[in-house]
Amino acid sequence: MSFLTIEHLEKSFGPNRVVKDFNLTIEKGEFISLLGPSGCGKTTVLRMVAGFETPTSGAIHIDGKDVVRLRPNQRSIGMVFQAYALFPNLTVAQNVGFGLKVNGTARQEIQSRVEEMLSLIGLPDLGARYPFQLSGGQQQRVALARALAPRPQVLLLDEPLSALDAKIRVSLREEIRAIQQKLGITTIFVTHDQEEALSISDRIVVMHQGIADQVGTPFEIYNNPATRFVAGFVGTLNLMEAKVIDAEKGVTTIGGAPVILGRPLPKGKATLAARPETIRLGRAPGKDTVLAGKITGVNFLGSVIRLRADVGGQVIDFDTFNAPGVPPPTPGTEVELSLSARDLLVI
Numbered sequence: 001m002s003f004l005t006i007e008h009l010e011k012s013f014g015p016n017r018v019v020k021d022f023n024l025t026i027e028k029g030e031f032i033s034l035l036g037p038s039g040c041g042k043t044t045v046l047r048m049v050a051g052f053e054t055p056t057s058g059a060i061h062i063d064g065k066d067v068v069r070l071r072p073n074q075r076s077i078g079m080v081f082q083a084y085a086l087f088p089n090l091t092v093a094q095n096v097g098f099g100l101k102v103n104g105t106a107r108q109e110i111q112s113r114v115e116e117m118l119s120l121i122g123l124p125d126l127g128a129r130y131p132f133q134l135s136g137g138q139q140q141r142v143a144l145a146r147a148l149a150p151r152p153q154v155l156l157l158d159e160p161l162s163a164l165d166a167k168i169r170v171s172l173r174e175e176i177r178a179i180q181q182k183l184g185i186t187t188i189f190v191t192h193d194q195e196e197a198l199s200i201s202d203r204i205v206v207m208h209q210g211i212a213d214q215v216g217t218p219f220e221i222y223n224n225p226a227t228r229f230v231a232g233f234v235g236t237l238n239l240m241e242a243k244v245i246d247a248e249k250g251v252t253t254i255g256g257a258p259v260i261l262g263r264p265l266p267k268g269k270a271t272l273a274a275r276p277e278t279i280r281l282g283r284a285p286g287k288d289t290v291l292a293g294k295i296t297g298v299n300f301l302g303s304v305i306r307l308r309a310d311v312g313g314q315v316i317d318f319d320t321f322n323a324p325g326v327p328p329p330t331p332g333t334e335v336e337l338s339l340s341a342r343d344l345l346v347i
């Protein structure tokens with residue numbers, strides 16, 4: 001049996017079914033992200049694992065034990081919330097030691113454990129401060145230390161970075177991942193930010209209206225999206241309506257240009273999809289399909305320039321790397337785009 005298993009989990013609030021037949025198995029030490037738009041049921045799943053919410057039906061096992069009827073403090077979980085949920089009237093050290101004090105740990109033990117936790121999160125000298133004297137990022141690190149101090153078996157994080165500035169968000173997510181790996185703690189991380197989920201997870205569960213649409217590694221989720229929703233939610237995708245000329249051989253056209261897919265297609269019409277980074281400006285080695293288009297948008301993002309072109313009436317977004325000596329094309333420029341038929345997804 002996997003370390004943490006969730007089977008046929010359901011939750012309704014009145015007539016509103018917000019989690020539907022949710023199934024997931026997590027191995028010991030895995031880092032799993034629940035990814036999905038606001039309101040899709042991520043927090044509700046997490047709160048049921050934590051014990052703050054009772055499932056309408058379904059089973060949750062942690063380390064072989066049925067936990068559904070156990071109180072949160074009997075489940076060996078640590079939780080970090082989005083908003084800084086530190087106790088404002090307690091020092092950093094008292095916050096970190098709170099769970100240990102509640103479970104009756106001896107004072108000496110608490111002190112050494114708090115010191116260990118503060119150095120783990122890189123704030124060894126801030127034990128005497130109060131939460132209001134810390135930055136947002138520091139407060140979330142303390143919240144993490146507080147969650148980890150009682151040595152839980154499972155760490156649950158509910159959008160812990162969403163209130164922070166972009167730069168701190170990126171550095172703190174890397175730190176969370178490093179700490180998680182160092183401790184080998186089984187972790188469920190909730191986020192609505194696809195880049196965040198892609199960058200730090202062993203596996204991602206993409207949720208949509210209470211349902212787990214797809215479970216997979218970041219590589220699988222991004223490159224082989226199982227549903228149209230996953231394809232559109234994770235990353236940017238160009239959807240192109242294609243006229244199928246030969247369904248068996250996979251011959252079709254995009255914006256009037258022939259495309260030989262070499263894989264069977266549905267008869268009549270098909271929707272093809274391409275990631276912007278698989279499309280090149282101009283002809284490029286290994287790109288077997290060339291489309292003619294006109295630039296309609298230029299978005300300078302720094303290292304990358306996101307271009308938009310009209311290809312026979314289809315809008316196609318694609319990326320080109322910044323090259324300081326070469327200004328990007330301007331709107332109205334006629335261009336060629338190239339792509340590899342192998343990279344096209346059939347949706």
Ligand code: ADP
Pocket residue numbers: 013018036037038039040041042043044045
């Ligand atoms: P997410 O974390 O993905 O944004 P939530 O799990 O918080 O989503 O919410 C999922 C749905 O359940 C939402 O429509 C929300 O309004 C509803 N919901 C959550 N908690 C409650 C509650 N205690 N009572 C009634 N409805 C709730």
Ligand code: MG
Pocket residue numbers: 042043044
């Ligand atoms: Mg939520």
